[in-house]
């Protein structure tokens with residue numbers, strides 16, 4: 109090989125090395141570019157993914173907020189329904205704890221507001237018939253429909269209509285009870301019944317009484333024709349006896365006819381306080397010496413017949429004075445007044461310090477001709493009841509603070 113040949117070989121080797129280096133560099137660059145490209149494409153995917161995730165989270169949050177707002181609204185609605193119910197609602201769980209007692213129920217049962225969580229037997233201790241109904245439903249798991257419950261109170265008996273149904277729940281089985289106050293309805297029915305009874309009694313007996321009075325007038329007339337001085341001395345008292353008895357019987361029959369006849373009422377607004385004050389002054393001279401008659405409390409206006417209402421309280425005051433006198437005590441009579449704005453009624457009690465009226469006699473003394481007085485006709489309280497019922501009121505008998513009788517008249521307040 110020539111020198112020239114060696115040079116060419118060396119040059120060729122250098123060129124081949126340069127080509128190899130260039131090829132390696134190109135390949136390296138291409139691989140780097142591919143890597144970079146792949147890297148760039150992966151970053152875009154994760155950005156899209158995180159945006160989608162954020163959107164989903166935001167949507168879920170909005171849904172959660174809407175759902176909790178809806179839950180709050182429906183809770184508010186159900187508590188509004190429960191508290192604005194005019195009927196009483198009581199829910200008891202399986203262990204006997206009160207879960208719900210709405211405001212209407214609290215008022216009807218006269219229990220304090222915070223009773224939730226208390227045992228129904230303890231909370232409703234003053235309402236035994238309701239406790240019995242709930243206990244029965246919890247025990248038998250059978251519904252009780254529209255049961256009428258009577259709850260005796262200090263001044264009047266409350267009538268409740270109650271339905272109790274079994275209820276499934278977390279703490280075993282409970283009961284749900286819906287009840288309403290039927291006292292006014294029951295009292296109206298009672299008034300109606302009394303009005304009908306009085307009207308029938310009047311119709312039945314007025315005719316007989318009328319004939320009776322005519323016969324008596326004839327006997328009395330003949331007795332008047334007899335001149336006592338023309339008779340032998342021992343017969344004169346008999347004529348006087350016949351005259352007195354026919355006169356007394358004539359009065360009884362006239363009183364009864366007055367009682368039985370259908371009354372024509374002259375309704376107007378009556379202020380009870382001045383009426384009772386005037387009555388007290390007028391009766392002072394009739395009452396035994398040393399007797400007292402006081403007016404206490406609050407009175408209201410009623411729609412009524414002034415003359416008849418005066419007769420009612422006149423009869424009651426006379427009865428009180430007579431009862432005290434017959435028991436040998438000096439009459440201390442109190443006319444007490446109380447206004448019940450919720451029931452729109454005025455309660456007037458005539459209280460005395462006499463012997464009182466035994467409970468067993470309290471219903472009977474309102475019947476005509478029931479009397480314990482030798483010269484009584486037994487019509488005073490019957491007339492009182494008739495007039496009070498005609499005024500859509502009611503009358504009852506209790507015991508006065510002094511241990512005597514307390515006759516209580518309740519009249520509806522005048523229309524506003």
Ligand SMILES: Nc1ncnc2c1ncn2[C@@H]1O[C@H](COP(=O)(O)OP(=O)(O)OP(=O)(O)O)[C@@H](O)[C@H]1O
Pocket residue numbers: 423427428429431460462463464465473474478479480481483484485486487488489490513
């Ligand atoms: N305040 C009272 N205290 C005790 N007993 C009473 C009282 N008021 C009424 N009574 C009883 O009730 C009965 C009936 O009373 P009522 O007013 O109807 O008739 P009376 O007073 O006997 O006769 P009259 O027709 O003359 O009023 C009385 O006889 C009496 O026994």
Ligand SMILES: [Mg+2]
Pocket residue numbers: 423426427484487488489
């Ligand atoms: Mg009387």
